[in-house]
Amino acid sequence: MSSQGDGVYKSTDAGGSWTHIGLDHVRQIGEIRIHPGDPDIIWVAAQGNVYAAEDDGGIFKSTDGGATWRRVLEPANRTTGAVDLALDMGNPRILYAAMWDNQRTAWDLRSGGPGSGIWRSVDGGESWKRLAGGLPEGMGKIGVAASPAKAGRVWAIVEAEGDESGLYRSDNGGDTWKQLNKHRLLHTRSWYYMHVFADPVDENTVYVLNAPFMKSIDGGKTFSRISVPHGDNHYLWINPNEPRWMVNANDGGANVSFDGGASWSRQDNQPTGQFYRVNTDNRFEYRVYGGQQDSGTVAIRSRSRDGAIGRDDWEAHGGGESASFGLDPENPRYTYAGSPWGRIDEFDTETRTVRSVRAYEILGRGLPAGEQKYRFNWNAPIVVSQHDSDVIYHAANVLLKSTDRGYNWQAVSPDLTRNETDKHGKGGGPYTNENLEMYNTIFAVEESPQDANTLWAGTDDGLLHVTRDGGETWSEVTPRGVGRGMINSIDASEHVPGVAYVTAIKYKEGDNAPYAWRTDDYGQSWKRIAGGLPQDHFVRVVREDPERQGLLYAGMERGLFVSVDDGGSWQSLQLNLPVVPITDLMVRRGDLVLATQGRAFWIVDDLSPLRQYATSQVDAELHLYQPAQAIRLTPTRGRIAGGEMYAPSAPHGALIYYALGSEPALEEEEVVLEILNSDDNVIRRLATDVAIGNEGGGGGVTYALPAEAGLNRALWDLRTAPTTKVDYPFMAGAGSGRPVAGYHIAPGTYRLRLTRGDMVRESTVEVVWDPINDYDPARIAEQQLAVAEAFDMLDAIYRRLAVLPELRSQVEMRRKLAKAAGDSELAESARALLDDLDAWRDSVSTPKATNTQDVLHFPPKLEAFLANIYGIIDKAVLGLTQGQRDRLADLRPRWEAAIDTWDQIIEEQVAEFNDGAGPAMLVPNL
Structure with a gap:
């Protein structure tokens, strides 16, 4: 399960910008309703923290657009919150609230209890009455919908005991109810689904969303399945004025229909992937690998020669939604990717074949953990040794090792977890057995870059072990303060043997603080390094830069942070990154590659400034950083066609970073970057432009140098200066009044000269040949x-x-x-x-x-x-x-x-x- 949110946000410009308006303490929000006649009146159904009985759920109301809030419906107990809320659009004083009594632990999910039920208000939420007539006496999760087409008609999809589960309807505003349909397709895996939606025009049309998308046209008595691009459906928006226009939200993203669900828009037109982990190979134009929630595995190019990364740049590999990826970065012919219940596939990128290489083949779905040979986490680690690519590790409750591409496996550890047999049951109840939670598992594995026999293993129940003899003996080295937190990441330093960085997440214990440690002696002692991080959201991963010792990157629940002093202090590295959970990160070829939970993969191109960062640069009026190598790419044929979905690629050319202590007034002060060849001739001049402004930008011959206070990045496209401009309406060689771009330069070392007023800074940039072609x-x-x-x-x-x-x-x-x-x-x-x-x-x-x-x-x-x-x-x-x-x-x-x-x-x-x-x-x- 994901972690929690931080409240309600509001936009007054159609989503262009957002403002936080409170309720950050309620964690999980099930629904928001807005008064149809007064947008300042808002109701929020808050589930609260399902991992801690904090009494923060219920129905909240604001009458001033979110400036202030009141809780108008308190739950029956501390483990109950509001999961759904329906508003009678014909009479917005009438609301129906679905309350859900539930509690999660790391090993169990209780869905149902005395607090579950349906409440009604007839005075805009100021007072409430529990509804009962015809409803089950005991209930679990509930979804509720009021028909805009018929006053008093209300549907509820209810989790209850046995055949009492199903779809209920009331035609008198909830006074009495009748069960209409008990088909299991409507309420299977109740804790994960249970959503019902009423057609705004037709009183007899109702939708129930589950793994399938179900529709009834006879008031809920019978249902048919509607074909949608993706399973696991969770929400439906229906245009109140044109009900054939719908938006469906599911585990893979969102789809739009303009014909009542007969056809839908594509699934791959949005960057909403939820990736659990990330790995990369070391090829030029390296690939990024990961498993995304309910949308399979992805191997995608990190950059494209065509200027954008399109559909042709990625492919699916083995494994499934929760995959960790193991591979040899130097020769990634075979990739190993996982899936729930210990599945692991080998994918051959040359023959395109996939084969299962499980240590023990078992149909684990539906079986309690105590009845399985191994306990694998949903996101079980897979590691290919960096010392011997024939060696593969797959972590369960023990660490499994193969030396022959998965044909045979052996355990190289004892059970490294707490092995609490009372936590290995069905993981559900009291009405629905879920059998999804697998607890007491190894959740993080790391191999030492210096020594193949040194392995680290962290568990989801708060234990950390290390072996220095290839698994013959293991020592517990858990940092103080982990408690029962999940060891989410381990990073062994590439610079110094024995140094490692560990993170633990404890939100499943109701604790959202960041926990990260560093050891210098293989775990014999630890130092907490999370003190400088924001204390209101947890850190998932900390990794050290492979080039600069002590340069750390931290992926947190709500952003990215960096430390240049080995965790002593931290600062945000958010830049243009959306506020999104960072689930994993790694450094490859001078780039920082991120996996996010909801916004797919992101890459910070070129870490050169961070690797060279020093405090003295902060106060300098002008500082020019040493650029990374620039690659002289060979040309390709552009192939991005109209309508194709694509992501921006890394810019082609030399990225040149410089810092300005203050923002210059461009009318009075020009900032100029000159590129000189080996004969000291200026071959290109880039300068600020008053018309464009301090932010600079543009492309090609119209490019303007940025000149803002702080760090700036210039792009030299590896061309000489352009031709003279000719002001004709059209020139066959230059187009409409534009000069022709200069020619691409040869590989070599070029001098950089940055000038601001009488200040001059110089450096060099090395341009190298395209690795995919021979250099003659x-x-x-x-x-x-x-x-x-x-x-x-x-x-x-x-x-x-x-x-x-x-x-x-x-x-x-x-x-x-x-x-x-x-x-x-x-x-x-x-x-x-x-x-x-x-x-x-x-x-x-x-x-x-x-x-x-x-x-x-x-x-x-x-x-x-x-x-x-x-x-x-x-x-x-x-x-x-x-x-x-x-x-x-x-x-x-x-x-x-x-x-x-x-x-x-x-x-x-x-x-x-x-x-x-x-x-x-x-x-x-x-």
């Missing part, structure tokens, strides 16, 4: 010479085209003056010069073209030919073809002739015209 220095050298020549030829044409309008304007002005003065000779000379300038322009470009389709009407000229071969050669990083060489050679004499013609016009005709025109024209300096 001779071919790259030829390509660089060719692309530079093509660029220079193109830019020479653009520089002349750019100054031509002003030159032509001056000649035209003198022509008009000469004509007005009656100087026909000078006027004719001006006309001849204008004709020659126009003829040159028309010989190299198509100024009448306004869009790409106009190429059919105005065939390309030299400018377009040069732009075309330039773009092709820029991508020819695997070597030039003879056809490319030949085309560039063929264009060279045409270009030379065009330049000679221009020079003749400027040096002879313009000079001659100036001699007879009086004040000389401004001759462009090219």
Whole structure:
């Protein structure tokens, strides 16, 4: 089960922004109802903390938009809370509250008791009456719905003893009830489902959501199954004005229907995955692996060459929803992924085959833990040894080991749990046996990076063990303060043997404080390192950076934190990350990879600034960090099509971080980043832009340098400076009034020079070749010479085209003056010069073209030919073809002739015209 929320949030701009408006103490909220005529009147059904009898559940009411709250219905006892709330839309003074008496422990779930029942209010929630007539005497979980189409009609889906469970209906406002349907599909696994929804228009249409999506059109007497994209359905919104429009919420996300459920939108169009753990391989463009709640396993690329990560970039592997993933990061041909009840699959990425490699094959679903050979947690750890990829560990109540891809297993530990047999029963009651909770299990396993024989194992019942002889002997080394908390993560330092970081979560004991420790001596002593973390939500995982000792990352229930002093102090690393539980994290290739419970995978690209962080940098007016290596990627064909769902990829190029002690006023102070080659020539200049502002941004040739107080990140796309801009409506090579981007540079070391006022900071960046292609220095050298020549030829044409309008304007002005003065000779000379300038322009470009389709009407000229071969050669990083060489050679004499013609016009005709025109024209300096 997930942990708890922190209250109610409100948006007054259609979800654009949200404000917390209280009830943070109630933990679980089952329903919110808003008065149809007054949005400031709100009722909330609060379940409260199901792990601790804290008397914080019930029905709460606000009459001032959430500014203040009152509890208007108190539960019958401390283990009862409100799980559902129905509002009579025809008479909003009438409400029906479903109360649920339940309590969870780490090993059991009690669903039902004297506090469960249905209450009615007829005065807007100010007073309540318990309803009984026809309802079961003892009840568990209940869902309730009032029909907007018929006054007094109310449905309730009820968990009770045996055949008393099922759908009930009242047609007199709850005074009396009648059971209409007892089919088990309506109430199976009651604690997980039990939701009923009334059609807003048809009094006889009602929906009951369970693993299947069920619909009745005869008032609830009979039901049919509606096909939906995903099982485990939990909520349904029906448009009150158009009931064929619906939104269904399920374990995989949400789906929309506009035809009453006959068809639904896709399931994979939203980043709502709930991942339990995360693992990665070490390939370039490494893959991220994880199991997501009720949506199977995922292996997905961390970045894409096409600018976005789409459907083609991920695939399903073995295992299931709760999978941990084990794999050899250097050669991930075989992946090992789990699923509930100890299932573990091997997936062969080459043959696409899946095989079960369980230590003991048993149909565990439905069997109590005490009747199974091994006790596996829902999210049982799987680890492939980093020292020997033939070795696989799978954790139950004992640690199992295979050395032959799962064909055989042996236990390399005794039972490392408390092994409390009284907690190995059916895990449910009093009405429904759940058989889902498996307790006294190993929940975290870690292998030492330095020693294959050193293993750590943490359990869900608060024990931590270590072995230093491959499992022959184990020592309990539990930190003081764990209690019965779940050891959620163990991270053995890659820097120093014996150093490890451990987290424990205790929300199942009603304790939401963060618990994290560090040991320097294999667990003989421990130091608490959670003191600087927020104390109102727990920490799930702490891991150390593999490059910088003492740099720690903490994934918490409501965000991400970082420590640069080995846990002595912490600060938020939230950035643009949604507020979401961080279930796991790891560092790979200089990136921080996160698994979240509800917002899928997230990646912090490039940890260079954190790895170089020092306190002295905080107060510096200007600091330039040493960039990580930049990879000169080879081009690919873009494939993101309209309508395809995709996620943003890591930016291509060099990420350059710098810190500003204060925000500059851009009108008065420019921040400039220059990139210099090995000859100390500036090949690219990036600068702030007053029009764009201090946040900077944009892309390509319009990119503006950010300049905000604090940390800034610039992106150099590994190109030289762009061509000169030509203000024509359309240029075949440049588009509408835009310069053409510079060419991609060769691998090598480049110097960086950052300037703010009279302050200058310098560094270097190394550009390396794309790992997926062989690097041929001779071919790259030829390509660089060719692309530079093509660029220079193109830019020479653009520089002349750019100054031509002003030159032509001056000649035209003198022509008009000469004509007005009656100087026909000078006027004719001006006309001849204008004709020659126009003829040159028309010989190299198509100024009448306004869009790409106009190429059919105005065939390309030299400018377009040069732009075309330039773009092709820029991508020819695997070597030039003879056809490319030949085309560039063929264009060279045409270009030379065009330049000679221009020079003749400027040096002879313009000079001659100036001699007879009086004040000389401004001759462009090219």
